[in-house]
Amino acid sequence: MKKPLSNAIKKIILDNIEFSTSHGFPNIVRSESFILKLMWILCLLLSSGYCAYCLTKSFQDYFSYETDTLLRFKRVSQIEFPTITICNKFATDLSRSNEVTELAKSGYIKLKSEFTDLTKFNEFFKRVDYYFKYNSIEYKDRFNFVGFDIDKMLLNCNFNFKECNSSNFKLFFSSTYGLCYQFNADKTNIRKISSPGKKAGLSLELFIGYPSKDYDLYKSYGAHLFIHNSSTIPSSEFEGISLSTGHETDVILSKTYFQKLPKPFSDCAQDSNSSEYIHSDLYRETIKLFGQYDQKSCINLCYHKYIFDECGCYYPDLNINKNLTRICDSDIGFECYSNHSASYRESKICIECIEKCPEECESIKYSLQISHANYPTPFYADFLMTYDALINNGSRNFISYSNVKESTLAVNIYFDDICYSIVEEKPSETIEQLVADIGGFLGLCIGVSILSVVEIFDSILRVILLFFSKRMN
Incomplete structure (x- = not known):
């Protein structure tokens, strides 16, 4: 009984191979000539080897988790305006007369008296920078008495076709610059604009103060500008751009979203x-x-x-x-x-x-294009002198055109287009592409498809049915 059963099973397998949709095995079974059988066996081995090589490479490519970078450009109806942090490079307003400013003056004089060797100026200015930062932390609570107040610094402010004022700025303390001021820093109410150009952006005119030969220990003066996302804290160590007095600076923004793929x-x-x-x-x-x-x-x-x-x-x-x-x-x-x-x-x-x-994995970067123009014109300087004399009782001490030019600056921060770029990573090979590669190489090399795999299960099922029918008999 065993021999007829094994013969029946063998017949089922051979029949399935002979009528299989794959091409190599049926021809081996059907060929009566030994030479033809050998030829088909060699061809099947060669094609199977090449198929195995291609499939191995496909699996390696998939599990290496390589990515492709896509760049998309998207124009929108509105775009979030960044947070602008502005700092005066003069950390102390020495024109203010109180105990703290007098203490600062005496400290500056003491530091200058130590500067005897002119060949070591780099070391000296490192010490000066360290001295400022150390004392800004030590006297942080008293900086309101010595720092530049926003009302004194702010000459003019416009944002999104409307006038703005000092109440729109939030105090931010920096160990490098002391009192700094932030525009659009409220995370719960981020301002948006819907038009490009200067009028829709932020335009500031600022009074910086006057350099003093007796007390100043700075290499440069002006303002320091940070442009950043509202959720980040600017660092004076490696961020920001400098603005010089006597100039109007245009800062044209472009916004880019970066999206990286997480593990793996x-x-x-x-x-x-x-x-x-x-x-x-x-x-x-x-x-x-x-x-x-x-x-x-x-x-x-x-x-x-x-x-x-x-x-x-x-x-x-x-x-x-x-x-x-x-x-x-x-x-x-x-x-x-x-x-x-x-x-x-x-x-x-x-x-x-x-x-x-x-x-x-996700970040926002602002790219800047910067240009400069002379500021102010003699006519506008006269206007500023008259305005300061009538409105602020001459608190800024504007007395001449050169005097205004050396102590003021203007900056315009705006988008030239209401759009942003998206730099996004995508998998180089998805699971769908891997399956397509497997099917493609199997079909190309040995003619195997999904239905060819079903034929194997067909043979197994027919053998099982044969076994049960024999047993019942």
């Missing part, structure tokens, strides 16, 4: 607001300090923690540490910071910081 395509931080996403102390501390994660701030924090590990104290940056007792002093601490800061860029710690700080 990259190690980017998918949720910039959640400290639970990545188990990294640096990641969580960045969100704690800045309210939102971004790679640049994380790397900056890593650098400051490296200085703390080496020196036992922090560099005076208010965004990183607000505790003055943990800030490096101006003597031993400053020397330690200077030595290790110079060696950091060439150390392996710098590379480790980048590895510990993943890139954001």
Whole structure:
């Protein structure tokens, strides 16, 4: 009985092979000539080998998780205006007469008296910069008595075809510039514009103050401008552009969204607001300090923690540490910071910081085009002098055209088109493409399709039915 059953099973298999939709196996079975059988076997082996090579490569390409970058341009009816942070490079308004300004003047005179070796001016200005930052943290609560007030700085303000004033600005404190002021910083009410051009943008005319030979310890003066997303905190260490007095500066904006694919395509931080996403102390501390994660701030924090590990104290940056007792002093601490800061860029710690700080999956960048023109004209300077004398009782001390030109500036920040770009990553190969590759190579090389696979199950089912029918008999 066993032999008839095995013969029946063999017949089912041979019949299925002979009438299979794949091309190689049926021809091997049907060919009566040994030479023809050998030819078909060789052809089947060669085509199967090539098919295996192509399929292996397809699987490698899919599991390498490569991406393609797509650039799209989208025009919209409205676009969010960025947050504008403006800082006076003169951290102190020495024209204000009080105890704090007198203390600042005496400190400046003391620093200048220490500048005896003119060949070491780089070292001297590093100390001056450090002195300003350290004291800005120490006297943060008293800066209202010595810093430039927004009402004094702001000569004129227009936004989106309407006039604006000092009430539209929010105070922001910087350890480098002292009192800074932010426009459009309310996260719950972000301003939008629907027209391009200067009139729809933000136009500011600012009074900066006058340089003083006796007290100023600056290399340059003017204003520092930050253009950023409302959810980010600007850093004076590596962001912003400088604005010079006597000029009107046009800043033309273009906005770009960057969207990266998360794991397994990259190690980017998918949720910039959640400290639970990545188990990294640096990641969580960045969100704690800045309210939102971004790679640049994380790397900056890593650098400051490296200085703390080496020196036992922090560099005076208010965004990183607000505790003055943990800030490096101006003597031993400053020397330690200077030595290790110079060696950091060439150390392996710098590379480790980048590895510990993943890139954001989603980010917004603003590209700037900048141009300048002379400002103000003699006629407009007369207007400013008259306005200041009548409205502000001459508080800015405008007395001549050159006097106005050296102490004022204008800046226009606007979009030249109501649109933005999207730089988006897409998988180079999707699961649908992988399936198509598998079917294509199987069909091309050995003539196999989905129905060819069904034929295998057909043979198995017929054998099972044959076995049960024999058993019942």
